[in-house]
Amino acid sequence: MAELSGRVALVTGASRGIGAATARALAAAGAKVAVTDLAAPDALAAEIGGLARAQDVTSEADWAATMEWLRAEAGGLDILVNNAGLFLMKPLIETTLEEWQRLHRVNVEGVFLGTRAAIPLLAERAAKWPGGASVINLSSMAGLVGSAGAACYNASKGAVRLFTKGAALELAPSRIRVNSVHPGVIETAMGDEVVHGLSGLTGMGENEARSVANQLHPLGHMGQPQNVADAIVFLASDKAAFMTGSEVVVDGGATAG
Ligand SMILES: NC(=O)c1ccc[n+]([C@@H]2O[C@H](COP(=O)([O-])OP(=O)(O)OC[C@H]3O[C@@H](n4cnc5c(N)ncnc54)[C@H](O)[C@@H]3O)[C@@H](O)[C@H]2O)c1
Known part of the structure; x- marks a missing residue:
């Protein structure tokens, strides 16, 4: 039996890049995969035999509707990948408050809203699996170390790193594991x-x-999107059953020194 067979996964920001590679990898591992993005990734869903929906991760109402849709169309949720994100590289002195807020709305609030919205569904089915339910948040190597020109992005991805740890501690009794992934470029x-x-x-x-x-x-x-997708499939699987609140670094050694 494939390692994720019987599981339902949701990947946000899945139209392209790491999100699309992750959706394909989760489906290849046997999961039923729901993909969302600002525009519904219909072609990807058709390719992997999954489900697609338009969803803005900054919208509380969209998260509520997405959870209802998952319950109705897929019977629940076992794996949430909070992948949608924005990048910003700009000298601090030129960065506007609006740019900072937009970045944090997607990168930080989106992860908070998604994790919070998914708790009831994840908790419902967590006892079914040896490794429980799983939330995987996309941070970055930029959430571990600073980089000139990307202080605002650093702040947003650093927030994802520690949000993940706090949520991991709080949700452990519900058998929901929460981990962060830290890709290089x-x-x-x-x-x-x-x-x-x-x-x-x-x-x-x-x-x-x-x-x-x-x-x-x-x-x-x-790195290639597949490198990150492989780490995410591992975290979602029962092979990572004893991992929660951890930081999985996929950066070709960039932050090792
Ligand atoms: N590519 C990298 O070098 C890198 C490195 C470290 C971390 N990351 C993180 O990995 C994640 C995916 O990155 P990527 O390289 O695939 O990016 P990408 O820009 O190729 O794709 C991001 C996707 O998120 C979607 N998105 C943006 N705002 C959204 C919103 N409000 N609601 C829903 N979807 C939204 C976009 O439409 C897009 O499809 C991001 O969180 C990113 O910060 C990427």
């Missing part, structure tokens, strides 16, 4: 934004900035 649209931001901040060309971004990682290159 991953080759997605957001990875391109990192390269572009680095180029803008330093004045180096995009090619040179891409080479610098590759060399940030001792393994010599940026």
